[in-house]
Amino acid sequence: MKTYIYSAVAGILVLASCSQEGPGAGAAGEYGDRIYFRSYLPTVTKTRAGIISKENLSECQVTGFNPDDENRIDSETGKIEPLFGDIRYEKDAAGHFIPNETDACTWPDSQSTLHFFAYYPSAESMREKIDSEKFKFVNNSKKAEDDTYALEYRLENFKVAQDIADQVDFIAAYSNGTAQKNGRSGIDLNFSHQLARVEISAWGESNKYDFEIAGVRIGNAFTEGDFSFSSLMSESGGDAAWQNTEGKQSPVEHIFSKGESTVMVSKTGEIASSSGNAASIMGNSGPAMVIPMAGKIEAWEGKGYSAAGKLYFSVLLRVINKDGDTVYPYPNDKAGIPVVYLAFGEEGTIKERLYLKDGEYYTQDSENEEYKYTPSDTEEVRGFCWASLPVAAKWEAGKIYTYKLNYTNGIGWQDPKDPNPGEPIIERGSVPFEVDVAEWLPAEDYDSDIEVPKK
Secondary structure (H helix, E strand, O other), rough: OOOEEEEEOOOOEEEEEEEOOOOOOOOOOOEEEEEEEOOOOOOOOOOOOOOOOOOOOEEEEEEEEEEOHHHHHHOOOOOOOOOEEEEEEEEOOOOOEOOOOOOOOOOOOOOOOOEEEOOOOOOOHHHHOOOOOOOOHHHOOOOOOOEEEEEOOOEEEOOOOOOOHHOOOEEEEEEOOOOOHHHOOOOOEEEEOEEEEEEEEEEOOOOOOEEEEEEEEEEEOOOOEEEEEEHOOOOOHHHHOOOOOOOOOOEEEEEEEOOOOOEEEEEOOOOOOOOOOOOOHHHHHHEEEEEEOOOOOOOOOOOOOOOOEEEEEEEEEEEOOOOOOOEEOOHHOOOOOOEEEHHHOOOOOEEEEEEEEOEEEEEEOOHHHEEEEEOOOEEEEEEEEEEEEEEEEEEOOEEEEEEEOOOOOOOOOOOOOOOOOOOOOOOOOOOEEEEEEEEEOOOOHHHOOEEEOOO
């Protein structure tokens, strides 16, 4: 298995403005006494619609703390209340981010060190994707009697959407400054990507079979946890940012839907027939965005072993032999494996996902007459089944993992959800792969010849 680092992008730096009391001495800069953040954002090649880039980052959310302000400290508990909390900043015509509130954000004084936590996208937009009532901010920041303090600010119950198409990128940053030092020059917010991105492509030069692919599943990815903004203050950066993830693993997937086209792998058709022209099998969803792993996750061992807590990929596919016959899904459903049915129009794109019930098709998993669907003469219904392969990995925040699956000599195993999990599908089950790793590094640190040791 080959692993390489390729260049991606440096950290994302954003310009903003913030809130609060009165003007501070020595803070008269371009924006008067308002706190603002200087920005720098390198160009990045976008590999999915939800990835944050220089072009589409038009706002961010910022929370600020001033531990020197006794008025914001509870005299009994020592709890530190924010100077301002989760305020949205929007990019102006000059490329600067300013608050969407009417009151100007100003330095309270010239000497106090203010601390800022920023992120994007907004909590409201993320909550729409994950539908979690528990998704909330928690502030446990405290100051001791000896004037030492600890900022503890986190986002609880962050969830990754099950459908890869609904997942969002997530960036966060920490910075600090004083009016005396930063009032005129501004403060840099150096954002970094806090999720790991996984993309899967496929190729093959089988002399026996062609493959039609209509979906992808990542089994037992980390999908829920708490994000600690405070961890960004440490030298280790975001390495310890994700907490409370243990045991919170579940599959994430994307089944191609209306308007999408399937992906072909065919030696005879010269389609995705070599490693050099491997085709993405993520459909319109783009790469998956999952919570990073604290340690290496072992691969599912296959037949006779539970997949609980183990990592695997599943590919939704149809296998066609050289006579043009479908050999998987198995003819006559002999193994009882669940089949995903898709209706295709004459232009070759998907029109509907269908469910087969007693010889009739429905658009919902129900025999309700309301959902009954009769394909037209110009439509073709094709069946697809999942085929799995084991994967061991340690996915880290801010890295992009691109897997190339090789279907030259194998098809995979029956999925953990199938009647005979781990059973090889048609002869050999083995599907080897290689993985490329792209890391978000400063451009001057990029070295295209670095090879990451195998793990």
